Amino acid sequence: DAKTTQPTSMDCAEGRAANLPCNHSTISGNEYVYWYRQIHSQGPQYIIHGLKNNETNEMASLIITEDRKSSTLILPHATLRDTAVYYCIEYTSGTYKYIFGTGTRLKVLA
Amino acid sequence: DTEVTQTPKHLVMGMTNKKSLKCEQHMGHRAMYWYKQKAKKPPELMFVYSYEKLSINESVPSRFSPECPNSSLLNLHLHALQPEDSALYLCASSQAIRGPKTEAFFGQGTRLTVV
Numbered sequence: 001d002a003k004t005t006q007p008t009s010m011d012c013a014e015g016r017a018a019n020l021p022c023n024h025s026t027i028s029g030n031e032y033v034y035w036y037r038q039i040h041s042q043g044p045q046y047i048i049h050g051l052k053n054n055e056t057n058e059m060a061s062l063i064i065t066e067d068r069k070s071s072t073l074i075l076p077h078a079t080l081r082d083t084a085v086y087y088c089i090e091y092t093s094g095t096y097k098y099i100f101g102t103g104t105r106l107k108v109l110a
Numbered sequence: 111d112t113e114v115t116q117t118p119k120h121l122v123m124g125m126t127n128k129k130s131l132k133c134e135q136h137m138g139h140r141a142m143y144w145y146k147q148k149a150k151k152p153p154e155l156m157f158v159y160s161y162e163k164l165s166i167n168e169s170v171p172s173r174f175s176p177e178c179p180n181s182s183l184l185n186l187h188l189h190a191l192q193p194e195d196s197a198l199y200l201c202a203s204s205q206a207i208r209g210p211k212t213e214a215f216f217g218q219g220t221r222l223t224v225v
Contacts, residue, residue, distance in 0.1 A: 034213070041198055043114070043216035044153065087152055096141040096160055096206050098214050100152035 004088045004101030011107050012082075018075040020104050022088030025069040033064060034089040034098065035073045037082075044087060047073065078108045112137060116201050116217035124225055125191060131220045133184040133201030141206035142184040143214065144176060147198040159184060160206050191224045198222075 004024040012018040024033060032051050036044040048055055048062045050071070055062045061074040075082055088101040114135045123129045133142065141160045145153035158166035159178045173195075175187040184201055198221050204214040 032212070036216075041147075041219070041221075043200060043202075043218045046213045046215070049213065091212065093212065095166060096158055096204060096212075097155060097166060098143070098202070098204075099155060103152050 004090055004099075006086075006088055006102050006104045008102070009105040009107070011109055012075075012078045014080060014108055014110050015077055018073075018078040018082065018106060018108070020073040020075075020086050020088075020106065021070060022073070022101060023070050024088065024090060024101075027068055027090060028092075030093055032091040032093065033062070033068075033071050034091050035060070035062065035086060036089060036100075037084040037086045038103075039084045047086075049091070078106075080108050080110060082106065083108045112215055114201055114203055114215050114217035116199075116220050118220060119218065120221050120223075122223045122225060123188065123191065125193070127191075128187070128189045130188065131186040131199055131201075131222075133186075133203075133217055134182055135203040135215070136182055137203060137215065138181075139203035139205055139215075140181060141204045141214075142178060143200075143202040143204075144174075144184070144186050145200040145202065147200060147219070149197075153200055157186075188222075191222075193224050196222055196224045 034049040035047040038044045050062045064071045085103045144156040147153040157176045162178045177185040198219045200219045201217045202214045
């Protein structure tokens with residue numbers, strides 16, 4: 001399975017945008033990019049996903065590069081409650097497999 | 111109801127014990143998953159069931175035995191575990207269809223300690 005890699009940790013000031021990068025240089029054409037977050041070893045929570053185009057929902061925006069080798073999750077106005085581990089995930093629709101990346105520990109600072 | 115319910119929340123077992131982890135969902139999802147997560151590491155896929163059949167086993171040792179009795183339930187039977195098997199075990203489910211609406215829902219996990 002292809003691996004996604006992410007920075008180990010990042011800090012962000014409260015109220016500022018948090019930009020979390022993910023490298024998925026070996027992603028294939030039918031693999032979606034998903035983002036989840038995990039707070040205090042609870043179950044991971046869905047944030048957003050995309051295949052080729054940029055996506056936006058009420059929680060975040062997802063920017064995928066044209067060659068699909070990397071993506072960035074944007075939390076537009078980070079709050080203290082956004083402190084969590086954020087995972088970039090590759091999903092293969094043919095096998096229903098969600099493979100987690102290495103994860104970024106985001107700390108939002110007051 | 112968008113919940114995946116896992117029981118028990120915590121489990122301590124000896125290396126000679128047999129125990130089972132249970133997972134339940136009522137979203138009509140036809141793919142269900144077991145993941146293992148060690149401290150400060152990402153979840154690692156163990157098994158995938160699609161339409162109640164085991165479709166993926168990620169080379170998991172036979173002391174872990176999954177079972178899918180029906181489309182809503184997923185069990186993980188544990189036997190002769192080792193202390194290094196201590197971890198958070200996560201269950202998830204998804205719609206198992208091609209296309210965009212395929213987010214997975216995760217349970218809160220069972221924290222397993224093998225003594």
